[in-house]
Amino acid sequence: MAAKVRPLIAGNWKMNGLKSAALREAKKLATRMRKQSRPGCDVLLCPPSTLLAPLHMAIKGSRIALGGQDCHAAASGAHTGDISAEMLADAGCGYVIVGHSERRADHGESSGQVRAKALAAHRAGLRAIICVGETDGERKRGQTLTVVGKQLTDSLAKGCTARNTIVAYEPVWAIGTGLTPTVDDVAQVHAFIRARLRGRFQDQGLGMRLLYGGSVKASNAAELMAVENVNGALVGGASLTAGDFWPIVKTCI
Ligand code: PEP
Numbered sequence: 680m681a682a683k684v685r686p687l688i689a690g691n692w693k694m695n696g697l698k699s700a701a702l703r704e705a706k707k708l709a710t711r712m713r714k715q716s717r718p719g720c721d722v723l724l725c726p727p728s729t730l731l732a733p734l735h736m737a738i739k740g741s742r743i744a745l746g747g748q749d750c751h752a753a754a755s756g757a758h759t760g761d762i763s764a765e766m767l768a769d770a771g772c773g774y775v776i777v778g779h780s781e782r783r784a785d786h787g788e789s790s791g792q793v794r795a796k797a798l799a800a801h802r803a804g805l806r807a808i809i810c811v812g813e814t815d816g817e818r819k820r821g822q823t824l825t826v827v828g829k830q831l832t833d834s835l836a837k838g839c840t841a842r843n844t845i846v847a848y849e850p851v852w853a854i855g856t857g858l859t860p861t862v863d864d865v866a867q868v869h870a871f872i873r874a875r876l877r878g879r880f881q882d883q884g885l886g887m888r889l890l891y892g893g894s895v896k897a898s899n900a901a902e903l904m905a906v907e908n909v910n911g912a913l914v915g916g917a918s919l920t921a922g923d924f925w926p927i928v929k930t931c932i
Contacts, residue, residue: 686720686904686931687845687888687911689808690918691748691776696730705734707921708928709741718742720911720931723774724918728762735771746774746808749782752795754802764796764803775800776913778810778834780851790833798836801843808845808890808913809834811872815852823850824871831875841886846872847913853893855915862906865891869908897926904930 692701705724712722725746726734735745747770751761767775777800778793793809800807811830813823827848835844848868853859860868869889876884891903892913903909911931917923 684886684888684910688720688928688931689723689913690924691913691915692726692919693915694727695919696726698733701730702733702737704921705737709738709743711925712741712743715932718932722928725776731770744773745771747772748776750775750796750799752799764799764805768803768805774806774808776808780812780849790830793834794836806843806845808847810847810849812849812851839880840883845888847890847892849892857894859894859899862902866906873908900927900930
């Protein structure tokens with residue numbers, strides 16, 4: 680039986696956004712959120728690090744949460760260009776995405792490194808959104824569940840709880856392509872992830888939020904969000920403007 684889990688709609692802005700336009704969109708979203716007396720889901724924006732401070736101010740009092748897109752495993756030190764989980768928390772973040780497929784592909788991040796980053800997030804009091812998902816080749820070879828199962832085993836550490844960990848299933852071939860799996864395929868993978876988490880973390884695994892990510896947009900959000908064990912979405916391109924993001928948020932709010 681699926682547990683009642685509060686949904687999360689998260690926007691991943693990736694390496695997009697300059698201050699004036701980004702602030703305009705964030706403020707529009709914040710205005711809409713402030714009108715919700717009891718929102719039925721959590722809403723999160725993960726802008727590039729340069730926009731964390733201005734967005735923190737722009738969304739104040741709106742209940743929109745702020746998150747980073749990555750963090751280093753260490754709290755501080757000689758790691759030029761990196762940012763620590765503690766720094767994200769200090770900038771007002773409550774969440775951080777780790778193991779996004781673009782980090783795994785562009786920076787060769789292994790699941791072991793993702794696990795260390797998730798542990799760093801927990802150490803800093805952040806919720807870690809841990810991404811998993813198969814490539815197109817893996818899907819075509821029928822390896823989806825094997826790949827996702829291994830990523831889950833290796834990326835999640837002992838100590839993950841329903842509060843500090845969120846898993847995002849993001850088929851790599853669906854990210855930024857306009858392609859999405861069928862709802863049956865999403866249901867199958869999410870049921871598999873839920874069973875794995877329940878087996879390893881018992882009740883905590885039942886309560887962990889499972890997000891679907893990969894070309895979520897206004898036109899497909901409602902049917903994807905209705906799938907069992909889908910507890911929200913991780914949204915890339917369609918999170919960049921309030922006009923595109925708000926209809927997705929509204930499917931859960
Ligand atoms: C993502 O980057 O996590 C993502 C799902 O992107 P998009 O929604 O653009 O496919």
